[in-house]
Amino acid sequence: MMNQLHRIRSLLVAVPAIVTILSIGPSDYIGYTAYILLALLIVRAGKLFPGVALPLLLAELFYFNWLASTYNGLLFLLPFATLIGAFTSKPFSKTALAWTIGGGALLTVSLQSEQPEVITAILLLWLMTAGILTIGNANAAKQHQTEHLYEALALSHEELEAARRRLIDYASQIEQYAQLEERNRIAKDIHDDLGHRLIRVKMMSEAAIQLFDADPPRARTMIEQIRDQLQDSMERMRRTVRRLAAPEDNDSRRYALDRLVADSGEALGIEVGFTVQGDMQPIYPSIELILFMNAQEAITNAVRHGGATVVDVTLHFRGKSVALTIANNGALPKEPVAAGIGIRGMKERMALIGGSLEWRMKERFEITTIIPLTGDADARAKITQEVQS
Template sequence: MLPLLLITRYTLILIPAIASMYLESYESNGTYVFFILLFFWIAELRRTIFKRAVWMLLIEIGFSGWLSYTFDGLIFMIFYSTMLTYLHSFHRHLRISILGVQLIALNLSLQGQSSNSYVLANLLFFILALLLLHMNQVEQNKVDIELIYDQLRRQHYELDEARMQLLDYAKQVENIAQLDERNRISREIHDDLGHQLIRLKMMMEAGLRILPIQMDKGMEMLTSVRDQLTESMELLRSTVRKLKPDDDSMQSFTLNRLIEGLTKDKSIAIEVDIQGMPYVLYPSLAFILYRNAQEAITNAIRHGGATSVQIQLIYETKQITMSVSNNGRLPAAQNEKGLGMTGMEERSKLIGGQLYVAMDSAFTVTTVLPTFR
């Protein structure tokens, strides 16, 4: 039991007991004090030893009813002291049953007293019962909210860990792809260029031996070596070019390429505002920004009839923010998300980002992505 609740419990025993001693005339105050101390002892036994014993609770209720019936006065208030001890301990049906038993005992103990005492005692009983039940419900709701919060926090940690594992997996896949490509190129150099160079070396050595004896035959072999060296050089250049993608491949999913294509095809004016110091993004982040901007601009043209689009990029230390707004018509209300908007949101959340939609002066779609620099 909480300290404040414990103090309130014993205050509801002590004050009515002392007040009744002055309000009523008892044959023996010593006997009265003895029974009050006995009630204290029963209350302490319930608090320390028989905490959840229903039979001990019923003994306390019966004894408090006998005290109230025998000594009159304000002793009926000790019923409220007992009420403080079980409304937060037992399950709902048992609480209601015990409340009914206590209410019956309270009214039986008030026999012979004035009707005002009946009304006052029952009114206080119901008010206190409702207050305690409400407090118990609030406490239970608090516990439930804490449990939900713990579950959400645990799920957040699990989601964050899964996102980090996904990023790590993406890096591993990228490394494996690079390793496979390097192995393929190394095999190609070894199998084609390596063997060809060995053959050319052997032909050159043979030509050097033959040249002093048969000059024409030696020059023919050296000419063949020269021609094959030219082919080998072309093969080497081709292999080196494969190691570095061309500019078109590197810029397939950049905003510049998107702007150029849309301006050419759709005849729409696009303005870009870059804030902060730009830095290199992971290909996955650049792809998400590209696709989200593409979808936002396409929706602006298709649904809003926009002729001008503003793209704002904000580079920050731990995140990048892209806002795409247009001068098209605003929708009458926030309708259900379509496939395009859902795809934008799913792409953003896949790596821990967020997607926001605002309809103030212009329809604006904002993508916020963590950069993991």
């Protein structure tokens, strides 16, 4: 755009000069040609040396008006080139009104020899040109602003995409951590539970062999107990294998709470209810995974330590946070609840995303996981302090 306007400035000097040369005498050709070449040089210098644009434009305006008053013809168009230069120069575009009025006054002086109708027409053309240049400047400013906003939007989009990729990586790391923790817990269950059961079955088998001849009825009773122990161990082993099995490719909600409720009720033989309160909001996969793991831990502890037969899972959306409460009808602890391996693991998961963990004992034992959905700094500082202590 600027290059095109510069060409127009040069044409507004060259074309009127060529046409006007036809109306002057041969004796003036050399001087006239020198003046026109000087005019073109001034126009060119304004582009080459923008630091001195103001003095050059002022000199150009007076010089062009002098040429117009001296040689007449179409040289009255020369100041129009100066007007374009003033409007397109960024440092002077804000003083466009002064350039319009001042340039129009000088042009009127240089056209004193012309008819009033001609002067009026030329001044109207001058004002129209100034108006067109003003509109062009406004459109250029809007275009520049639009381009700036587009660049800012593109940058924001790139930052958002980078944040999305980081979030996906973070969720993947959390899932890997949860899987590792689950494998470690399963390994501990196999060692502490199934391993001890198999040792007990082996010892009972040896005792039954010793009693087979001496006390057959007692040996039979012991064999029946061994059978029951093996049956129970097989059921526990099936549940463990199901927990170790890799998810199917189309299993996109492996860590969904509603699925945990259904699987827990079926696997543990208890009644598990699930309720959602408040205005539901989308939950990041990492948060859903941590809620899943804490709910799984709480349900398992309720059955293992409290002998619970009914567990209620409540997911409460509180605006800026989400709370997961696990309540059960099992036996209440007779001593204050100590932070064992399970609760410490739940707290560690909370520390990853700035959540908190609390429990209370009234009619039922309840444990609540609270996770801020907006990255609450106070909640993050609180849980960090708890973990460090």
